[in-house]
Amino acid sequence: MAITRDQCRAGRALLxxxxxxxxxxSNVSKKTLADFEAGKRTPYDRTLADLERALEGAGLEFIPENGGGAGIRFRGRKGQPL
Structure with missing residues (x-):
């Protein structure tokens, strides 16, 4: 599953x-990130993986499309196990 622009924006908001x-x-250029979130372009798979890895490293978990839509959430809160 590749991160969506909505998941990227939501992940940033959560954090x-x-x-x-x-x-x-994530070591991704701000221009690439801004264009992705604005829907102006779809980055390379490697770039999407870098964004996803950075958000996961900060404690977020991606939820795949399951009939209710793809999403993102915290794996755990500070002081709680991840």
Whole structure:
């Protein structure tokens, strides 16, 4: 499953991260990230994997499309096991 632009935006919101921060953590250019989230382009699979890895590394879990739509959530909260 590749991360969607909605999951990317939602993940940043959950973590209270700016595009600048996610770009830095994922080693993806801010322009590429901004264009992806705005629906202007679809990055390479490798770039999507970098974004997904960065958000997962911060404690998020991606939920696949299961009839109710793809999503994202915390695996655990601070002080709780992941």
């Amino acid at each position: 209270e991260w700016t595009q600048d921060h996610l770009a830095k953590v």
